Amino acid sequence: MFAADFEYYRAGSVAEAGQLLAAHPGAKLLAGGHSLIPLLKLRLAAPAAVIDIGRIAELRGISTDGDGLRIGALTTHAEIAASDTVKEHAAALAEAASQIGDPAVRNRGTIGGNLAHADPASDLPTVLAALGATMTVKGSGGERTIDAADFFTGMMATSLGDNDLLTAIRVPSAAGRGNAYVKFSHPASRYAVIGVAASIGIGTTGGGWMAKIKGEPKETVCTDVAVAIGGLVPKPLRCSAVEAALKDQAPSEPAFAAAAAAVSGDLGDDLLGDVFASGDYRKAVASVYVQRAIEAAAGRVG
Ligand SMILES: Cc1cc2nc3c(=O)[nH]c(=O)nc-3n(C[C@H](O)[C@H](O)[C@H](O)COP(=O)(O)OP(=O)(O)OC[C@H]3O[C@@H](n4cnc5c(N)ncnc54)[C@H](O)[C@@H]3O)c2cc1C
Numbered sequence: 001m002f003a004a005d006f007e008y009y010r011a012g013s014v015a016e017a018g019q020l021l022a023a024h025p026g027a028k029l030l031a032g033g034h035s036l037i038p039l040l041k042l043r044l045a046a047p048a049a050v051i052d053i054g055r056i057a058e059l060r061g062i063s064t065d066g067d068g069l070r071i072g073a074l075t076t077h078a079e080i081a082a083s084d085t086v087k088e089h090a091a092a093l094a095e096a097a098s099q100i101g102d103p104a105v106r107n108r109g110t111i112g113g114n115l116a117h118a119d120p121a122s123d124l125p126t127v128l129a130a131l132g133a134t135m136t137v138k139g140s141g142g143e144r145t146i147d148a149a150d151f152f153t154g155m156m157a158t159s160l161g162d163n164d165l166l167t168a169i170r171v172p173s174a175a176g177r178g179n180a181y182v183k184f185s186h187p188a189s190r191y192a193v194i195g196v197a198a199s200i201g202i203g204t205t206g207g208g209w210m211a212k213i214k215g216e217p218k219e220t221v222c223t224d225v226a227v228a229i230g231g232l233v234p235k236p237l238r239c240s241a242v243e244a245a246l247k248d249q250a251p252s253e254p255a256f257a258a259a260a261a262a263v264s265g266d267l268g269d270d271l272l273g274d275v276f277a278s279g280d281y282r283k284a285v286a287s288v289y290v291q292r293a294i295e296a297a298a299g300r301v302g
Pocket of ligand 1: 028029032035036073100108109114116121165166167190191192
């Protein structure tokens, strides 16, 4: 099917994109086009105007600012997957980007488009939820930041307003912690049937004055545990039951298995399923992927 007619505009800068959005209510931004173009062709979206932001140089690139990573919204999945800077500061993000779709999708698709589209089967929202990222957004009222936890509001829904442009993603440095992304891919699209991101620190507990008097040894335990799951829930979900079950536990296979089993308490009843994998099936195997993610993250602490 062909898309319905629309006016096409190309923005040369963030400021110009803002002006075009204000001048054309209901317009859609076009980044890599991998989600928007199919929607237009299927006539699931029929905006009067499309504003192409794909050549705005200031929206591209990966840098560090001392406190973590800054990734421009137009940075492609392939660039994130190949970036040594991302691998050093947020290995799970590079790992997730490298598993998105196929080379064509990774070379055109952008992190900003992926997040704004908010498909529940996308990989990057889950990783950014676990890593505590923030989104920088430019709207008619100026610039603001939104925590990943507040950015995704439901299935394919975000807190972005009509005139908002996502400009960058900030990811706090995970220095000293290990992080990983593990995915059960749909065999045709590679979208996540289940995706789990984990970030874990390992430290010592005990050693207080009483323990010293008693000569008790310090114990190595998991600290700063963050786990998020996607693919089977409408929006990325922080797994608070898993996190609580693992925190302050000695890193061991039984502890990882016990913590992963707690995911059933996190998932709730609003589970997504399709002809490939029902919601019940996804729930039944979710703990396997949670365990793999937390084991991989713990194995990378260093
Ligand atoms: C065959 C196929 C397989 C795929 N497999 C996967 C997968 O395995 N995992 C996965 O995570 N994704 C997958 N995707 C999706 C892919 O990651 C796309 O990158 C993503 O869906 C959209 O990014 P885009 O840059 O193409 O955005 P576009 O399609 O250009 O835009 C998508 C939406 O975001 C809005 N938007 C874009 N940029 C901004 C911005 N800066 N600010 C505000 N709004 C913006 C647009 O207006 C539109 O509504 C797949 C896609 C295809 C076609």
